[in-house]
Amino acid sequence: MLRPDLTSPAALSSVNTRPSAVANSTPLSCTAPFDQLARSLTKSPNMSDDERETKPFKFVTAGVDARFPNTNQTKHCWQNYVDYHKCILAKGEDFAPCRQFYLAYKSLCPSGWHQRWDEQREAGNFPARLE
DSSP: OOOOOOSSHHHHHHOOOSOHHHHTSSOOOTTHHHHHHHHHHHSOTTOOTTTOOOOOOOOOOOOOOTTOOSSOOHHHHHHHHHHHHHHHHHHOTTOTTHHHHHHHHHHHSOHHHHHHHHHHHHHTOOSSOOO
16 A cells, blocks of 8 residues: 655645544644533623623642641641641630641642541541640
8 A cells, every 4th residue: 555645745734634524623622622611601601701700719728838848748738637626626616827727738638638537536546636
């Protein structure tokens, strides 16, 4: 079987690399389904682009802590979880500075970890002293 000469621009433009059903449609994009979903969720059918309201979003994560300089933040996660529970036991849940520990461990820890730690605390076999 002879291979086509693909070195000339004319030959390259005549090569169809997509299936014939899609060849004449708009270019394919790997994010196209996600873009369509995002548009359908953020815009009603009879709303123009000018009428669409954009809400600000602030991505917040735990700040830098000099005690945990490495990339692996496992100990940082653990320490914030323990500090939060020590804080609310000592000062109560309404004490505002405790919220910083809460936000830090919620940001750093996988949900499975703190759910397991909550179960351990309730069962009385949590490995750290919280008093």
